[in-house]
Amino acid sequence: MVTQAAPPPDEEEAQVATDLVRRIASGEPAAEAELVERYSRGLLYLLRRLAPELAEDLHQETFRIVLERLRRRELDDPAGLAGFLRGTARNLVIAERRKNARRRTEADEEELAQAVHPAPGQLSAVLLDEEAETVRQLIRELPTERDRQLLLRFYVTEEDKESLCADLGLDSLHFNRVLFRARQRFKELLLERRRKAGWSP
Numbered sequence: 001m002v003t004q005a006a007p008p009p010d011e012e013e014a015q016v017a018t019d020l021v022r023r024i025a026s027g028e029p030a031a032e033a034e035l036v037e038r039y040s041r042g043l044l045y046l047l048r049r050l051a052p053e054l055a056e057d058l059h060q061e062t063f064r065i066v067l068e069r070l071r072r073r074e075l076d077d078p079a080g081l082a083g084f085l086r087g088t089a090r091n092l093v094i095a096e097r098r099k100n101a102r103r104r105t106e107a108d109e110e111e112l113a114q115a116v117h118p119a120p121g122q123l124s125a126v127l128l129d130e131e132a133e134t135v136r137q138l139i140r141e142l143p144t145e146r147d148r149q150l151l152l153r154f155y156v157t158e159e160d161k162e163s164l165c166a167d168l169g170l171d172s173l174h175f176n177r178v179l180f181r182a183r184q185r186f187k188e189l190l191l192e193r194r195r196k197a198g199w200s201p
Contacts (some may be wrong), residue, residue, distance in 0.1 A: 014079035021078035024070040035070075036063055039085050046086060050093045056098065062089045138189055147182035154179065 016038070023031030047055035051067060066088055069075075089177055139151045146168065153159040165175050 001063070008027055013082065017081035018078040019068060021074050021081055024067065025074045026070070034068055035081075039082060042082075043085055043089055047093070050090065051096065054093070054096055056087060058092045061092055065092075074154055136188065138193065141189060142182070144182075144185075146178065147185055150182050151186055152178050 020031050020035050020038075025037065040059070040063075043058050044055060047058050047062075051058060062085060066085055075081065096114060136152070139148055142148050142151070149168070150164065153164060154161070161172070161175060164170075168175075172179060
């Protein structure tokens with residue numbers, strides 16, 4: 001009796017994948033469970049390498065997206081099911097990283113905005129409480145012309161941010177950073193002046 005040779009692993013995988021895709025598209029719940037069981041371990045391994053802290057969540061999200069896609073229609077290349085799963089997982093990792101990068105940028109902008117408009121007790125309070133001429137004198141002692149311009153025009157003459165950005169060739173985020181550094185240098189100069197005068201900080 002002649003036994004038929006088993007198909008090569010790649011061919012066998014293609015056959016299984018094609019069958020699963022067909023059965024899921026036809027609405028067979030058991031096929032969905034088989035897909036998760038067959039590919040879950042490899043997909044989780046991939047995600048733990050790409051994004052360890054997000055692996056569990058993205059693992060579930062990948063299967064949700066892929067199953068919803070397969071329920072609507074079959075893949076153009078059903079044999080490439082494993083690759084489709086891996087590609088979906090990678091896309092989710094990339095999307096999550098971009099989202100986190102945007103969150104960090106927004107947080108940085110918010111933090112800088114708060115620094116630019118300090119609470120009472122910081123630079124705003126100084127400008128309100130100190131003699132105006134003393135403040136101007138301190139600002140004139142700053143070594144950088146741009147620092148002097150920013151502090152005088154933004155805080156003393158109260159020019160709006162948009163016109164200063166246009167005048168100095170700065171975008172909004174760069175303006176916040178430059179102004180934040182100028183404020184820090186002014187505060188250092190003020191503390192040094194107070195120290196020399198024997199004031200408590």
